[in-house]
Amino acid sequence: MKRTIKMGAAAFAAGLMLTSCYSYTTVVGKGAQGHQEVKKWNHYVVFGLAPVDVSDAKEMADGTQDYTVTTKHSFITGLVSGLTFGLYTPTTTTVIK
Known part of the structure; x- marks a missing residue:
């Protein structure tokens, strides 16, 4: 029983350490x-498959050409x-002018 708990804890710790952040x-322009x-x-739902409210980068740039x-998790x-549990999956969009 102790071995099962240790293996479960090790698997959980490995899962936390092996996660990464998605970035695009x-x-x-320049x-x-x-x-x-x-x-x-x-804002997305169902593991990011259905968009609810997505930002517009052009609008966020406020007329800047460059x-x-x-966009990242x-x-x-x-x-x-x-x-x-993936029902709501947000991302962050950053526009640098």
Whole structure:
């Protein structure tokens, strides 16, 4: 019985350590020319398959022609997804102008 508990604990710890954060970056025009950031959460349901409210990077750039867009799953959004068992899966979009 003790061995099963130890193996379960080891598997759980390995699962926590082997997780990663998804990140996707797009450069528009010449890319970010400054350090001004605008962040917004994107809301998805059913493991990210159905979008509910997704940010518009062009609108977040507020008319700027050169900017960088990064969309990612961070630790916090992954935690929220895990706590809801994947029913609600947010991501974060960051626009750097």
